[in-house]
Amino acid sequence: MQVYNDLTRKKEKLTPLKDNHFTIYVCGPTVYDLFHLGNARPFIVYDTLRRYLLYKGYDVTYVQNFTDIDDKMINRASAREISVKELAEEMIAEYYYDADRLNVMRADNHPRATESIAEIIDMIQILEEKGYTYTLDDGVYYDTSKFEDYGKLSGRNLEEQEVGASARVDLEIAKRNISDFVLWKYKKDDEPSWDSPWGEGRPGWHIECSAMSKKYLGDTIDIHAGGMDLIFPHHENEIAQSEAANEKQFVRYWMHNGFINVDNVKMAKSGGNFFLVRELAKEYGYDVIRFFMLQAHYRMPINFESEPLIAASNGWQRIKSCISNVKFLLSHEDDHSSSEHSQALAKYTTEAVQEFERAMDDDLNTSDAFAAIFNLVRQVNSYTAEYDLPKETLINAADTIVKLCSILGLDPEDDQDEEIPADVMEKVELRNEAKENRDFALADQLRDEILEQGYRIEDTAQGPKVIKEEK
RNA sequence: GGCACCAUAGCCAAGUGGUAAGGCCGAGGUCUGCAAAACCUCUAUUCUCCAGUUCGAAUCUGGAUGGUGCCUCCA
Structure with missing residues (x-):
């Protein structure tokens, strides 16, 4: 890295x-x-x-x-x-x-x-x-001119500071150098203070x-x-x-x-x-x-704006939905045997991990790391829509997405295990019956009622999937 | 005055010499009773502008323009 x-x-x-x-x-x-x-x-x-x-x-x-x-x-x-x-x-x-x-x-x-x-x-x-310190009326100071390497991190030197200290900075005449700073501040009024060899006071920020x-x-x-x-x-x-x-x-x-x-x-x-x-x-x-x-x-x-934040919310939802959909599929489908398609998805899963690591290895490139995750999400969605896959392959792909997200400190499974209330589930059942009777007016009415209670129905090949609506 | 940084599609954002990732939004299509979710296709011949180096530049060099930060507390 x-x-x-x-x-x-x-x-x-x-x-x-x-x-x-x-x-x-x-x-x-x-x-x-x-x-x-x-x-x-x-x-x-x-x-x-x-x-x-x-x-x-x-x-x-x-x-x-x-x-x-x-x-x-x-x-x-x-x-x-x-x-x-x-x-x-x-x-x-x-x-x-x-x-x-x-x-x-x-x-x-x-x-x-x-x-x-x-x-x-x-x-x-x-x-x-x-010998790096000296004392003024209000505290003990660090003499930056005594430290040879001063400025090596920020690319500054004392001379430039002297010259450049123009309009904005009030020169504290007492300090030996403009960049000198306080190590120990003497107590003023009733400020919190501690005993020290230099008298009552408190530490400066940097120390x-x-x-x-x-x-x-x-x-x-x-x-x-x-x-x-x-x-x-x-x-x-x-x-x-x-x-x-x-x-x-x-x-x-x-x-x-x-x-x-x-x-x-x-x-x-x-x-x-x-x-x-x-x-x-x-x-x-x-x-x-x-x-x-x-x-x-x-x-x-x-640049903080609400539009990209909303975009982030929708993007994150895409990952969460993928995981949620796979879990639903796993609990409603029988297992299938290995195929060229499952092998292809397994390959994409491995590649996603490699892409993710390559991105993170390069100065923590989380943008590219997300690209790797999203690419895998698309493959998972695509393959689950098109083919019957062995559970092992699906579990591995979904676990990989969850794992990669967790490295970024994100959990796509958060809040997804909440129980759906019984009365909502009853209406889901009723709606299903209405659909079978081709009473779509009733079915749609029930769906609206369910939505008002904060739940959304997605009809899948494996039956209705009920999702709690985010706020 | 000194020292740095930023400029890529409608929006956000990677890429830093080999022919523009990803997300959001939008349009069309597939699936669906209708939706939703998902998938497919389309959406920058071009990376603020002008020169230069190179077979080749968003990427390197020089310049310009616009914007920001630090030099004071500050993530």
């Missing part, structure tokens, strides 16, 4: 540092509010990477943090007149509510900044001993990821991932901290996903142009959101 590494700006063969075991750190949410569609992209994308690596037989240790102390946390808690701690607890629970339903596997560790203060202080102390990554995954990790906007300064600063402190390469592969846009502008809380996953899920369902997200390649921008 190869993957685009932002550090080298090219696709590289992806191999674990140790044995068969990948270590992955994904920058998690600041838990001050529900997350929106843009926030959800890295959760879904890197969860898919994790699932694929597991499918390929690797072990994966996956860490995703919660940032539970920063200005936004403090401001929101203050506005709601609750403690920062209470806010964090609430929003972490809300995170799990949405993430679980998006089928994002829980990380092996979900460390919180406030529970990693000791490790954070340790790392700052090491940086201080090595938490360096400290927690080291704590759970070691000095050098395989993959570190997050949104494009984290490349600078967040990840650049993490490199500066970790490599200065540990004197080892921090991350072997840096992966960054593109943004979700609205009217071609980045979706952001601060921009006010955001859609909460919680809200979208009410209308479209969590599975459709995930499907929608993975239809595009993870590094490409996605």
